[in-house]
Amino acid sequence: MYPILFRVWNFPVNTYGVFLALAFLGAIFVTVKLGVRDGLPRERLSLVGSKLLMLFTEPEYRQNPRLLFSLDFLRSGGVFYGGLIGAVIAAYILMRRWKLPWWKTADACAPSIALGNVLGRQGCFSAGCCWGKPTNLPWGVRFSELGHEVTGVPIDTKLHPTQLYESFAMLIVFFFLLWLHKKKKFSGQVILAYALIYATVRFLIEFVRDDPRGDILGLTTLTGLSTSQMIGIVVGAAALITLIIRWRRANAAKAVTGTTAASPALKARSTSASK
Numbered sequence: 315m316y317p318i319l320f321r322v323w324n325f326p327v328n329t330y331g332v333f334l335a336l337a338f339l340g341a342i343f344v345t346v347k348l349g350v351r352d353g354l355p356r357e358r359l360s361l362v363g364s365k366l367l368m369l370f371t372e373p374e375y376r377q378n379p380r381l382l383f384s385l386d387f388l389r390s391g392g393v394f395y396g397g398l399i400g401a402v403i404a405a406y407i408l409m410r411r412w413k414l415p416w417w418k419t420a421d422a423c424a425p426s427i428a429l430g431n432v433l434g435r436q437g438c439f440s441a442g443c444c445w446g447k448p449t450n451l452p453w454g455v456r457f458s459e460l461g462h463e464v465t466g467v468p469i470d471t472k473l474h475p476t477q478l479y480e481s482f483a484m485l486i487v488f489f490f491l492l493w494l495h496k497k498k499k500f501s502g503q504v505i506l507a508y509a510l511i512y513a514t515v516r517f518l519i520e521f522v523r524d525d526p527r528g529d530i531l532g533l534t535t536l537t538g539l540s541t542s543q544m545i546g547i548v549v550g551a552a553a554l555i556t557l558i559i560r561w562r563r564a565n566a567a568k569a570v571t572g573t574t575a576a577s578p579a580l581k582a583r584s585t586s587a588s589k
Contacts, residue, residue: 333437340433341426348495349422358412359422417502417560424508425491428484431512435481442467446474447524467525474522483515500564506557513550517543 349359409416438444442461445468448454454472462469487508495504520540528534530541537544 329440330437330443333433333440337430337433337437341423341430344429344492345423345426348425348492349419351495352418352422354414354419354422355412358414359419415501417505421495421498421501421504424505425488425495428488428491428508428512431484432481432488435477435484439475439477439481441465443525444477444523445525446476446479446522448472449474449522465525473524476519476523479519479522480515483519484512487511487515500560502560503557506553506560509553510550510557513546513553517546517550520546 346356346359350356406416408414409419435444441464442457443465445457445465448468448471450472451474453475455475456472457467457469459469461467467473490511491504491508494507498504520543523540527540527542533544534540539547
């Protein structure tokens with residue numbers, strides 16, 4: 315609704331950039347808090363978290379990683395799914411370099427990524443990007459002419475506020491992941507839960523999105539699904555399968571540990587009975 319928040323002389327301070335900066339700072343704070351709770355080093359964790367957030371959200375930074383060390387992220391915007399592969403690769407390299415445990419570190423980052431979704435989509439709503447299909451529902455919104463000039467969002471009809479749908483949904487997910495981090499049964503449970511939930515939420519919201527998002531290899535025309543939906547199917551399925559595998563392994567390890575702990579007691583009872 316308000317693409318430009320205010321101006322400092324001739325320099326426009328974009329609302330999206332402000333929300334992205336808030337997401338950036340909030341994500342680092344949450345990641346460090348959770349990581350320290352898990353015994354991870356604060357300094358390295360803050361660096362990993364900050365770089366991953368930029369790779370997840372900003373295509374410009376994926377194309378030129380050197381920009382990760384600049385401050386021009388304050389005025390830019392981007393997409394989420396497009397950075398998934400780059401972020402995973404960057405995470406793997408950084409964590410191996412600094413000898414951080416992959417699953418435990420990813421669990422510490424997961425709620426922060428959800429928080430980034432919350433604030434990032436508020437920025438999208440302010441800018442007018444990622445808009446929805448026309449609707450007659452009471453909460454349909456009309457965007458401003460300035461929003462149309464910046465993003466091309468239609469202004470002649472009420473639209474689904476798809477940005478707010480995702481923002482509010484991920485706010486609930488954020489608090490759920492914070493709770494899950496305390497209760498998790500095995501490392502990787504939090505990040506895998508996030509991946510599965512986000513893929514589901516995004517898949518459903520895509521049905522009422524209406525901004526142009528391309529048709530890679532004609533797959534959207536062929537299937538009727540958007541690129542994000544097709545990626546979401548792959549990501550969601552992979553997350554679910556990995557979650558089940560790791561859950562079973564954790565239960566098996568727990569059972570072995572329980573049997574090992576019980577063995578001395580059983581041996582002592584057997585010896586006592588033989589006497």
